[in-house]
Amino acid sequence: MTNQRYKPENEAQLQELLAWASQNAMTFDLSGQGSRRGLGRPVKADAVLDMTAFSGIRSYEAAELVLTAGAATPLSEITAALHEKNQQLSFDPPDLGPFFGQEAGQGTLGGLIACNLAGPRRLSAGAARDHTLGVSAVSGRGDLFKAGGKVVKNVTGFDLPKLMAGSYGTLAAMTEITVKVLPAAEKSRTVLVMGLDDAQAVKAMSVALQSEHEVSSAAHLPLAAARASTVSYLSEAGGAVTAIRIEGPGPSVVHRCAALRDLLGSFGPTEELHAHNSRTLWQEVRDITPFAGTSTPVWRLLLPPSKAAGTVAAIARSLDVQPLYDRGGGLVWLEVRSGTDAGMAEVRAAVSAAGGQAALIRAPDELRSRVAVFHPQPEPLARLSARVKEAFDPKGVLNPGRLCAEF
Amino acid sequence: MRMPEPDAAVIGRRPSIVEALRAICPEPGAVITDEKELRVYECDALMAYRQLPMIVVLPSTTEQVSRILRYCHENEVKVVPRGSGTSLSGGALPLADAVTIGMGKFNRILEIDYDDRCVVAQPGVTNLGITKAVEHKGFYYAPDPSSQIACSIGGNVAENSGGVHCLKYGLTTNNLLGIEMVLMNGDIIRLGGRHQDSDGYDLLGVVTGSEGLLGIVTEVTVRILRKPATARALLMGFPSNEAGGDCVAAIIAAGIIPGGLEMMDRPAIKAAEDFVHAGYPLDVEALLICELDGPEVEVDHLIERVSEIARNSGATSIRISNSEEERQTFWAGRKAAFPAVGRISPDYLCMDGTIPRRRLPEVLTRMTELSNQYGLRVANVFHAGDGNLHPLILFDANVPGELEKAEAFGADILTLCVEVGGVLTGEHGVGVEKRDLMGSMFTEDDMKQQQRLKCAFDPQHLLNPGKVFPTLHRCAELGKLHVSGGNIPFPNLPRF
Numbered sequence: 001m002t003n004q005r006y007k008p009e010n011e012a013q014l015q016e017l018l019a020w021a022s023q024n025a026m027t028f029d030l031s032g033q034g035s036r037r038g039l040g041r042p043v044k045a046d047a048v049l050d051m052t053a054f055s056g057i058r059s060y061e062a063a064e065l066v067l068t069a070g071a072a073t074p075l076s077e078i079t080a081a082l083h084e085k086n087q088q089l090s091f092d093p094p095d096l097g098p099f100f101g102q103e104a105g106q107g108t109l110g111g112l113i114a115c116n117l118a119g120p121r122r123l124s125a126g127a128a129r130d131h132t133l134g135v136s137a138v139s140g141r142g143d144l145f146k147a148g149g150k151v152v153k154n155v156t157g158f159d160l161p162k163l164m165a166g167s168y169g170t171l172a173a174m175t176e177i178t179v180k181v182l183p184a185a186e187k188s189r190t191v192l193v194m195g196l197d198d199a200q201a202v203k204a205m206s207v208a209l210q211s212e213h214e215v216s217s218a219a220h221l222p223l224a225a226a227r228a229s230t231v232s233y234l235s236e237a238g239g240a241v242t243a244i245r246i247e248g249p250g251p252s253v254v255h256r257c258a259a260l261r262d263l264l265g266s267f268g269p270t271e272e273l274h275a276h277n278s279r280t281l282w283q284e285v286r287d288i289t290p291f292a293g294t295s296t297p298v299w300r301l302l303l304p305p306s307k308a309a310g311t312v313a314a315i316a317r318s319l320d321v322q323p324l325y326d327r328g329g330g331l332v333w334l335e336v337r338s339g340t341d342a343g344m345a346e347v348r349a350a351v352s353a354a355g356g357q358a359a360l361i362r363a364p365d366e367l368r369s370r371v372a373v374f375h376p377q378p379e380p381l382a383r384l385s386a387r388v389k390e391a392f393d394p395k396g397v398l399n400p401g402r403l404c405a406e407f
Numbered sequence: 408m409r410m411p412e413p414d415a416a417v418i419g420r421r422p423s424i425v426e427a428l429r430a431i432c433p434e435p436g437a438v439i440t441d442e443k444e445l446r447v448y449e450c451d452a453l454m455a456y457r458q459l460p461m462i463v464v465l466p467s468t469t470e471q472v473s474r475i476l477r478y479c480h481e482n483e484v485k486v487v488p489r490g491s492g493t494s495l496s497g498g499a500l501p502l503a504d505a506v507t508i509g510m511g512k513f514n515r516i517l518e519i520d521y522d523d524r525c526v527v528a529q530p531g532v533t534n535l536g537i538t539k540a541v542e543h544k545g546f547y548y549a550p551d552p553s554s555q556i557a558c559s560i561g562g563n564v565a566e567n568s569g570g571v572h573c574l575k576y577g578l579t580t581n582n583l584l585g586i587e588m589v590l591m592n593g594d595i596i597r598l599g600g601r602h603q604d605s606d607g608y609d610l611l612g613v614v615t616g617s618e619g620l621l622g623i624v625t626e627v628t629v630r631i632l633r634k635p636a637t638a639r640a641l642l643m644g645f646p647s648n649e650a651g652g653d654c655v656a657a658i659i660a661a662g663i664i665p666g667g668l669e670m671m672d673r674p675a676i677k678a679a680e681d682f683v684h685a686g687y688p689l690d691v692e693a694l695l696i697c698e699l700d701g702p703e704v705e706v707d708h709l710i711e712r713v714s715e716i717a718r719n720s721g722a723t724s725i726r727i728s729n730s731e732e733e734r735q736t737f738w739a740g741r742k743a744a745f746p747a748v749g750r751i752s753p754d755y756l757c758m759d760g761t762i763p764r765r766r767l768p769e770v771l772t773r774m775t776e777l778s779n780q781y782g783l784r785v786a787n788v789f790h791a792g793d794g795n796l797h798p799l800i801l802f803d804a805n806v807p808g809e810l811e812k813a814e815a816f817g818a819d820i821l822t823l824c825v826e827v828g829g830v831l832t833g834e835h836g837v838g839v840e841k842r843d844l845m846g847s848m849f850t851e852d853d854m855k856q857q858q859r860l861k862c863a864f865d866p867q868h869l870l871n872p873g874k875v876f877p878t879l880h881r882c883a884e885l886g887k888l889h890v891s892g893g894n895i896p897f898p899n900l901p902r903f
Contacts, residue, residue: 019889026895063656064763064794086662116604127604129612130581142889145856146849149830151761152574153793155567155616156831156841156848157875158857159580162612166604183662206522212545212636214701252705259702304601306522330602357606374606380594385608387863392856394886403607 004047011136011144011175017049018173019142022395030169030399032072032108038100039115040168040402041373042365049398051110054175057081065152066133067181071110071174078109088184091128092119092217092282098292100362110174116166119286120217120245123209123327129165131180137164137172140393150178163388169399170407171392185216185247190273190281191260195239198222198309198323204267205328206305208244211263213256217245217282220325225290231277243273245282290324291335297342297363298335303356305329314350319343333361341371348375374403382406408456408839410873413503417484421461424484424506428464431474439463448489448507452554453497453840455756455810460487460501467512469587469595469625476623477593479506485869486591488619490531490562493554495757496838498566498618498874505872508623510561516540517626523601524631525584530561530624534568537629546631549576552834553742561624567616569834571667571741574792575700576632578834580615587626588614591865601628613860618836619871621864635700638666639710640737643717644691644724648672651693652767654720655791658697661716663709667698668792669741672771675748675786675799679740682747687740688724695722695791696737744788745799752784752801754810758817760824761833764794773823774798781816783809795833796824822847837875845877854878859885 008014028049054070062085082088093112097104118127134148147160193204201220208215226234226241234241246256261270291298308329320338336343342363351358357375389407428438450457466472479486485505492499501507513529526537534555537548551570569578585599598611614621645651651670671694680687699709717725728734748755762770778785784801798820802813821831825848831841862882
């Protein structure tokens with residue numbers, strides 16, 4: 001890590017700095033609060049580009065469902081403003097501080113969007129990318145551009161806001177972001193099914209998701225993960241717990257929970273979590289809390305839900321692993337306690353065979369510097385991605401190596 | 408509307424291009440050269456613009472699409488992708504020196520997977536075709552553009568199509584899991600899959616809505632949803648557009664996101680009522696249709712709440728559907744609004760801007776002034792929940808100059824949308840129709856950055872040129888960097 005740090009105060013300074021850098025082979029490590037440094041590959045750059053001047057909510061129109069803020073606005077500030085109007089970022093932004101051994105409550109809007117993070121409600125409400133309506137940014141060329149808009153429905157021009165989401169700051173330094181915001185649900189409850197093995201649990205979640213009861217989130221906590229919960233219904237269950245979240249107007253939630261318990265009763269005994277317990281459980285799933293407090297490697301597997309249990313079982317034949325299932329099986333957090341390079345060969349082989357992707361979400365810097373943290377792309381796609389990088393940052397000024405070794 | 412100057416040299420090479428395409432697609436009728444048959448492809452649903460394509464080719468495999476594009480890439484021949492030809496913005500308008508690639512033969516559903524809740528389809532399958540394939544199991548595909556009976560799912564990806572339910576259920580981009588596509592150089596790539604989100608750049612997100620400028624989609628995977636248990640609608644009349652707008656804002660402020668929330672102004676109400684006799688009140692300035700869907704207990708609960716909000720917002724009439732038949736009747740007028748306007752005017756232009764909803768009253772007032780100024784009538788239907796406005800400009804193309812007048816009126820409306828903080832197009836796309844207005848919303852630098860992305864996919868600008876961007880800059884030109892030598896600027900920037 002470098003100790004040189006540049007802090008542009010406005011877009012003009014940022015433009016000038018990046019234009020100069022692109023001409024003079026200088027590289028930058030983009031930084032807001034630095035709370036997500038554990039994600040992606042470690043960046044080796046000449047200097048830190050401190051973006052914290054681009055902070056503050058510029059406009060918030062609750063009835064229009066849009067909020068515009070400086071990219072480095074602390075997420076806590078945005079959450080507080082939304083809370084006042086009973087609204088939320090529906091993609092359930094995770095707080096991965098404790099998971100990475102840091103404080104909770106850190107992070108900026110820009111960092112959240114740049115990493116395209118989302119929590120359990122991703123299943124029904126979309127990811128960060130689905131809620132990113134517009135951006136202003138300065139490219140690695142030093143050009144200021146805006147894209148998208150400040151209204152919820154817009155198809156004018158290429159959807160560059162989506163491209164910025166998940167680009168890990170390798171294309172442009174975002175200065176301002178407009179996000180879609182939505183009303184928070186009036187009531188939220190959780191139906192639990194006790195004692196299922198992974199395969200049965202994925203089936204039960206699939207049954208719930210195919211029902212008309214509008215499931216908002218679906219997770220499965222095998223014994224170890226359930227035991228780590230602070231919700232006594234889980235920690236004292238003595239077995240695995242499958243959780244289905246139901247949200248909406250009060251009478252509807254009560255009705256749907258009852259209907260789901262009927263529907264899932266044939267899988268195993270059911271329970272119901274209300275208010276505080278329900279909220280705590282989903283925070284734990286969102287923040288990968290069962291795997292916090294350690295530094296063992298953790299993978300994020302994106303899978304066709306029906307292949308989740310089989311893929312984990314295949315990996316478990318050669319590695320010592322602990323899974324946590326989210327999105328009905330479409331997402332698996334997999335803690336790996338044995339193997340070479342966090343079991344990369346075994347994990348990637350099994351996940352690729354299932355048509356999914358595996359990213360090494362937590363691992364020591366040394367390992368993340370050496371391997372492909374994100375799922376390797378086939379040749380024509382990798383070439384296209386490199387051309388896209390070049391279209392925004394031809395000299396590789398921004399976050400070199402964060403996404404892949406090639407750029 | 409000026410299209411790029413046709414390249415006479417390419418037109419001169421037409422026989423050899425035809426021969427090459429026939430070698431790639433030997434099936435009878437796959438390469439169309441006869442003028443009468445080409446005529447079928449001369450326009451899309453933006454019928455004011457017509458151009459005979461140089462050649463039409465109808466491939467039936469991904470491999471053929473790849474070979475066609477590689478050939479065109481190597482021989483510098485422009486191509487125009489085409490689905491069902493229902494674009495309202497001229498996205499599939501042919502060029503005199505280009506090959507139109509029709510994707511109509513890609514018309515099969517490849518797989519239905521209820522466990523993963525997705526459908527894999529070829530791009531020529533219609534939007535409604537996907538719902539039809541899964542509705543016997545109680546599922547559906549959520550985005551429902553009004554052309555859903557005809558428009559193709561590949562076209563939906565190109566245009567990022569919406570529909571009346573997209574406030575609650577999202578546009579195409581929010582319901583798309585993966586695609587297979589062919590790049591201009593013939594490379595076949597897969598983006599996404601059967602899972603949500605992918606590592607690496609979100610190219611799936613940026614290809615969606617790219618209007619055929621980045622590649623040709625050859626396979627689509629969309630998520631399907633369980634059909635809501637029930638749906639009911641409210642029909643609410645208001646004495647002013649302001650009151651109608653206030654009611655919409657109050658519904659959303661109450662935390663309710665309806666399945667559909669549509670508004671019509673007085674001229675649109677009258678045209679629709681005269682046409683389908685849906686029982687719309689004729690003594691109101693604004694009519695709201697609010698549809699609530701979900702479990703019965705939820706719908707009944709929300710119907711009560713919305714009725715109360717409407718009463719508090721000054722609604723002069725409120726009707727609630729008590730049967731599926733009645734709900735359909737409420738919608739009949741709105742769904743027939745375009746043909747209804749077609750009945751009272753020889754021609755009409757359908758515009759498509761989005762505005763921050765709170766600016767609606769002043770936009771409508773300004774539109775009335777413009778209507779008087781141009782001497783052309785206008786009727787408004789409005790996806791009120793998301794601020795997407797569809798003004799219908801009435802004119803007669805047989806009156807010399809009237810089309811041009813209608814287009815100028817339309818351009819003024821869209822510029823007005825941008826002025827009040829909105830955008831040029833909410834769901835119909837830029838195409839050729841709004842191409843020359845892009846500068847009202849984007850700076851030259853904004854558009855240059857979009858074009859640099861285009862260069863990453865299609866460095867010779869062979870895919871669908873003349874659409875979306877008023878000026879295409881050469882990729883070599885766009886790649887040049889600013890010159891800024893000397894010392895690092897702002898040496899006194901704070902360093903730590």
